[in-house]
Amino acid sequence: KKANETQYNEPYRPQYHFTPQKNWMNDPNGLVYYNGEYHLFYQYNPYGDKWGHMSWGHAVSKDLIHWEHLPVALKEDELGMIFSGSAVVDQHDTSGFFDGKSGMVAIYTSAGETQQQSIAYSKDNGRTWHKYKGNPVIPNPGIKDFRDPKVFWHDKTDQWVMALAAGDRIQFYTSKNLKNWSFASEFGANQGAHGGVWECPELFQLPVKGNPDETKWVLQVDINPGAVAGGSGGQYFVGEFDGKKFTTDQKDVQWVDYGKDFYATQAWNNTGKRRIWLAWMNNWQYAQDIPTSPWRSAMSIPREVSLTKRDGEYTLIQEPVREFSQLREDTRTWGNRMITPKNHLLSDIKGETLEIEAEIRLKTAKEFGFKVRKGSEEETVIGYDTQTQKLFVDRTKSGETDFSEHFPGIYEAKMEPVNHTVQLRILVDRSSVEVFGNDGETVLTNRIFPDLKNQGLELFTEGGNVKLKKLKVHRLKSAWK
Numbered sequence: 500k501k502a503n504e505t506q507y508n509e510p511y512r513p514q515y516h517f518t519p520q521k522n523w524m525n526d527p528n529g530l531v532y533y534n535g536e537y538h539l540f541y542q543y544n545p546y547g548d549k550w551g552h553m554s555w556g557h558a559v560s561k562d563l564i565h566w567e568h569l570p571v572a573l574k575e576d577e578l579g580m581i582f583s584g585s586a587v588v589d590q591h592d593t594s595g596f597f598d599g600k601s602g603m604v605a606i607y608t609s610a611g612e613t614q615q616q617s618i619a620y621s622k623d624n625g626r627t628w629h630k631y632k633g634n635p636v637i638p639n640p641g642i643k644d645f646r647d648p649k650v651f652w653h654d655k656t657d658q659w660v661m662a663l664a665a666g667d668r669i670q671f672y673t674s675k676n677l678k679n680w681s682f683a684s685e686f687g688a689n690q691g692a693h694g695g696v697w698e699c700p701e702l703f704q705l706p707v708k709g710n711p712d713e714t715k716w717v718l719q720v721d722i723n724p725g726a727v728a729g730g731s732g733g734q735y736f737v738g739e740f741d742g743k744k745f746t747t748d749q750k751d752v753q754w755v756d757y758g759k760d761f762y763a764t765q766a767w768n769n770t771g772k773r774r775i776w777l778a779w780m781n782n783w784q785y786a787q788d789i790p791t792s793p794w795r796s797a798m799s800i801p802r803e804v805s806l807t808k809r810d811g812e813y814t815l816i817q818e819p820v821r822e823f824s825q826l827r828e829d830t831r832t833w834g835n836r837m838i839t840p841k842n843h844l845l846s847d848i849k850g851e852t853l854e855i856e857a858e859i860r861l862k863t864a865k866e867f868g869f870k871v872r873k874g875s876e877e878e879t880v881i882g883y884d885t886q887t888q889k890l891f892v893d894r895t896k897s898g899e900t901d902f903s904e905h906f907p908g909i910y911e912a913k914m915e916p917v918n919h920t921v922q923l924r925i926l927v928d929r930s931s932v933e934v935f936g937n938d939g940e941t942v943l944t945n946r947i948f949p950d951l952k953n954q955g956l957e958l959f960t961e962g963g964n965v966k967l968k969k970l971k972v973h974r975l976k977s978a979w980k
């Protein structure tokens with residue numbers, strides 16, 4: 500949709516990622532699908548481009564790609580600021596707010612002197628909201644960090660379930676009506692990474708690919724600081740959930756994304772069999788200093804999430820939602836050929852926004868990959884090191900990097916080739932690079948701030964050759980025009 504306060508054409512303005520027109524944004528909140536619309540609420544400061552006065556901004560989309568901005572949905576009140584939370588469709592009016600019809604209920608943290616959980620409801624598709632008179636519905640029990648309720652309907656036990664971050668644990672609560680909540684259990688004392696506080700839990704069930712009879716529960720938990728690339732990031736646990744308690748046999752910490760900028764992940768409620776999530780593309784280490792104006796922060800591309808099992812280990816798969824491909828234009832394709840260190844295959848391709856799909860067979864090269872947003876002095880490298888079997892993103896020369904000592908860096912993830920082949924899908928925007936390795940098994944999300952004129956692309960190989968099996972490069976249309 501046409502934006503009215505900006506043309507969405509600033510040099511670092513994402514062309515197909517969600518950004519508010521102006522001011523500060525952090526976590527996605529209240530993601531829910533209802534009456535043909537995907538709702539995206541988000542942590543928002545209506546008054547400035549740094550964190551503060553936290554409210555819920557609001558946008559809706561019919562296709563997860565084109566967004567229409569709506570007025571701020573929830574503003575701070577006598578209980579405090581409106582921190583992160585979720586939204587549900589109360590189909591059968593369990594809450595009694597809707598005269599026997601269905602409606603939307605938001606469950607969020609009131610952050611005042613203490614953090615407590617509150618609810619609000621909407622009878623008009625999220626356009627106007629009424630805060631419940633009985634707030635808070637879960638008063639603070641004496642825990643300082645007590646926030647980010649993720650609520651969903653649990654069919655088997657016929658009740659609402661809430662996952663809540665409490666210090667560096669996750670607590671579960673249950674309710675029949677969204678107003679009265681009972682504590683059910685706590686998770687995390689002996690699992691996961693604990694380098695920082697836990698935030699923004701997400702919990703859902705997924706079928707295991709290739710095992711039609713097996714389903715598992717995935718608990719996603721954000722941690723700040725102490726994530727794999729430094730600062731804030733997400734870990735996940737695969738296990739069982741019986742409506743009250745989450746259990747897992749998982750021993751190792753599993754990371755959702757190996758880049759620096761994928762935080763506070765939330766999945767849409769009410770999407771049937773599809774499981775779609777997105778995250779805030781930023782990192783608390785430097786979030787308030789990234790060099791964009793008049794807005795600050797962006798969301799990732801919405802991703803469809805699934806689960807595979809290999810050698811007894813469950814792995815999360817993330818792929819851009821299929822709706823994304825409508826943005827493709829000017830696709831160019833290359834087939835089987837040997838790539839040498841001196842190749843100029845892509846020297847005539849330019850793009851501020853590009854999607855790259857590649858299958859590359861390992862030969863004698865030590866390292867290979869793509870350089871994107873390339874100019875004479877800037878480039879962002881997406882590479883594969885064949886000796887360490889690591890996929891990496893190097894943004895040390897990606898443009899403006901000096902606004903924080905935590906920004907420039909090289910981020911990497913172990914990724915084994917499959918049949919001597921590495922598969923890459925790369926989404927390049929004006930200020931981000933999302934890399935999906937081996938069909939979404941390994942993901943790295945990073946912001947970059949290159950000069951708009953630097954739009955070159957290169958397929959590189961070092962120390963030998965690789966065999967290009969398939970390559971497609973798509974130019975991407977803006978979602979804001």
Ligand code: FRU
Binds near residue numbers: 525526646647698
């Ligand atoms: C995560 C977070 C949440 C909190 C919100 C406040 O980024 O710290 O835990 O609810 O941001 O804006």
